[in-house]
Amino acid sequence: MPTPTSHLKHTSPQVNGSSPTKLRMIDSHAHLDFPEFDIDREQVFDAMRSAGIESAIIPGVSPEHWDNQIAVARQFNCPYALGIHPWYCHSDSLTLFDDLKERVSRCCDDVKLVAIGECGLDKLRKSNWQAQLIQFERQLTLAKELELPIILHVVKAHNEMLTLLKRYALPKGGVIHGFYGGVELANEYIRLGYKLGIGGLILNDRALKLKNCIASISLDSILIETDSPSMAPENSAETRNTPLVLHSVVKEIANLQKKTSVLISEHAFLNAAQLFDL
Numbered sequence: 001m002p003t004p005t006s007h008l009k010h011t012s013p014q015v016n017g018s019s020p021t022k023l024r025m026i027d028s029h030a031h032l033d034f035p036e037f038d039i040d041r042e043q044v045f046d047a048m049r050s051a052g053i054e055s056a057i058i059p060g061v062s063p064e065h066w067d068n069q070i071a072v073a074r075q076f077n078c079p080y081a082l083g084i085h086p087w088y089c090h091s092d093s094l095t096l097f098d099d100l101k102e103r104v105s106r107c108c109d110d111v112k113l114v115a116i117g118e119c120g121l122d123k124l125r126k127s128n129w130q131a132q133l134i135q136f137e138r139q140l141t142l143a144k145e146l147e148l149p150i151i152l153h154v155v156k157a158h159n160e161m162l163t164l165l166k167r168y169a170l171p172k173g174g175v176i177h178g179f180y181g182g183v184e185l186a187n188e189y190i191r192l193g194y195k196l197g198i199g200g201l202i203l204n205d206r207a208l209k210l211k212n213c214i215a216s217i218s219l220d221s222i223l224i225e226t227d228s229p230s231m232a233p234e235n236s237a238e239t240r241n242t243p244l245v246l247h248s249v250v251k252e253i254a255n256l257q258k259k260t261s262v263l264i265s266e267h268a269f270l271n272a273a274q275l276f277d278l
């Protein structure tokens with residue numbers, strides 16, 4: 001059985017052949033280790049792969065999650081990241097960060113460990129803001145030392161984020177996951193070498209600023225993601241999001257860019273493969 005990784009490296013889309021064209025996609029941000037998927041994880045992966053979604057990158061959120069996260073990633077042959085999400089920066093203690101360093105060093109020979117994250121800054125969580133800043137700067141240092149890309153969660157803290165990204169100048173850059181801003185902000189991140197993770201928010205009819213932004217930015221800067229099980233599209237009957245939503249995300253980006261879904265999915269696929277060295 002070829003692994004999804006070898007599959008990623010050796011297949012090419014049938015754009016010109018006689019076989020029907022099928023999109024190929026990677027969900028660049030999906031928490032498929034979360035308990036919402038415990039009852040039917042295998043079926044979800046089967047459905048993804050039947051739909052051309054070859055893999056998903058599983059981000060880390062906290063020490064309590066890492067064991068199960070890595071087990072799920074290994075079981076389903078998914079790339080993964082390790083990090084401390086801002087919501088889980090319960091303290092600024094060095095012990096919490098040392099846990100991360102120790103776990104990363106244990107996994108550093110694992111080719112499936114592809115990034116540090118998700119980590120970042122979230123101003124809607126004011127109670128732990130100082131701890132967020134301290135733990136985030138430590139994770140920036142770690143990503144820089146290990147020359148790994150970083151998966152960023154940024155909510156209402158773009159000024160602080162841009163300042164830190166300029167200061168740390170990570171060699172591999174990373175992705176602003178769940179990007180929701182306008183074109184000016186998008187271009188600031190792109191100039192620093194970051195990509196934008198575009199997900200279900202783009203399906204919201206009121207997300208006009210985001211839609212305008214996506215209509216005009218370079219396709220080389222786009223990744224596609226779902227943040228499953230969170231972020232189910234507003235019009236969905238499901239409360240649990242799944243990577244299958246990627247088809248609608250690609251279709252909407254294609255509409256906005258006035259390009260085909262094949263072109264969009266192929267760009268996003270190759271962007272993810274390049275950023276995370278898949």
Ligand SMILES: [Zn+2]
Binds near residue numbers: 029031059118227
């Ligand atoms: Zn996430």
